[in-house]
Amino acid sequence: MQLFAIIRTGVARARMAALLQNQILIMSSPEKIVIASRESQLALWQANFIRSRLLELYPQTDITILGMTTKGDQILDVSLSKIGGKGLFIKELELALEDGRADIAVHSMKDVPMIVPSGFRLAAITEREDPRDAFVSNDFTSLEELPTGSVVGTSSLRRESQLRARFPHLQVRPLRGNVQTRLRKLDEGEYSAIILAAAGLKRLELGYRISMLIPPELSLPAVGQGALGIECRDNDPDMVEWMKPLHHATTAYCVEAERAMSRVLGGSCQVPLGGFAEIFEGVLTLRGFVATPDGSKIIADKLCGKPESGERVGEQLAQNLKTHGAEEILAALA
Numbered sequence: 001m002q003l004f005a006i007i008r009t010g011v012a013r014a015r016m017a018a019l020l021q022n023q024i025l026i027m028s029s030p031e032k033i034v035i036a037s038r039e040s041q042l043a044l045w046q047a048n049f050i051r052s053r054l055l056e057l058y059p060q061t062d063i064t065i066l067g068m069t070t071k072g073d074q075i076l077d078v079s080l081s082k083i084g085g086k087g088l089f090i091k092e093l094e095l096a097l098e099d100g101r102a103d104i105a106v107h108s109m110k111d112v113p114m115i116v117p118s119g120f121r122l123a124a125i126t127e128r129e130d131p132r133d134a135f136v137s138n139d140f141t142s143l144e145e146l147p148t149g150s151v152v153g154t155s156s157l158r159r160e161s162q163l164r165a166r167f168p169h170l171q172v173r174p175l176r177g178n179v180q181t182r183l184r185k186l187d188e189g190e191y192s193a194i195i196l197a198a199a200g201l202k203r204l205e206l207g208y209r210i211s212m213l214i215p216p217e218l219s220l221p222a223v224g225q226g227a228l229g230i231e232c233r234d235n236d237p238d239m240v241e242w243m244k245p246l247h248h249a250t251t252a253y254c255v256e257a258e259r260a261m262s263r264v265l266g267g268s269c270q271v272p273l274g275g276f277a278e279i280f281e282g283v284l285t286l287r288g289f290v291a292t293p294d295g296s297k298i299i300a301d302k303l304c305g306k307p308e309s310g311e312r313v314g315e316q317l318a319q320n321l322k323t324h325g326a327e328e329i330l331a332a333l334a
């Protein structure tokens, strides 16, 4: 309103230009950025990746990483779905933002709750790495090859329900820990194969361990899988602005569609749910499913729309899933 009033007079217009220019100068480069990150190798890789990208943009800026341990990292003996779900990996980082120890937090979008708490905002969603799940085995090259009774490791209800539905002859056993720990458990012979996100393996230069990239038709990825999010304090508009160049619109449209779907479905780690959007020739296609944990029932559907209306596509797909049976599944899990 104030600006609008100023623009109306000629003199004020000149002042306005000066003001804007000043603003641009002030905005041009932050003095210092502290990045809050979890301390797992993958999280630190991701924080360092964002640090490098920011240094390309702002070479003068002093950018450091503040590593921290979160609840999700400490509790390793319990399945993720039983210890409070989403937000587990990011609350401590938000506390650091809140009290000014850090300026931004880097998250895997997969770990970010569907509703970002007030006081914070996602300033940028970065370009997606491979969103698929990876099949990793020392003895077999694909899921189809696994003999009856083979033990497959995963702690994700989403992966488990889809496995049980399509490969009922396999046994699914829990597998927690960071990427390296999970690979070690495979190598120690506890499992015939494990399933984890391809993005994490590729980032850590462990892509050579992937026996097969599982097509989304067989294992629909988690909402946000493969994308990173940069969270800022809501009351820090300069920082929000400085993060904008890292925002990747195509990824963001897809991730927003997926997140809107999950939000309407009350998505959390307790619900076996997957969502994955892609944009081809200007059309966004979102696929989603909700399942019973044992995979005995899977409600899946897809919906197309404009990328810019991704959120509405997500909300509508969620409604469609609900009317086709997801409502009962969700009610039984509540």
Ligand SMILES: NCc1[nH]cc(CCC(=O)O)c1CC(=O)O
Pocket: 108, 109, 110, 111, 195, 196, 197, 199, 200, 224, 225, 226, 227, 228
């Ligand atoms: N649940 C932890 C987590 N959060 C993000 C990733 C992988 C990287 C990504 O999706 O961007 C992983 C590991 C996994 O699921 O195997």
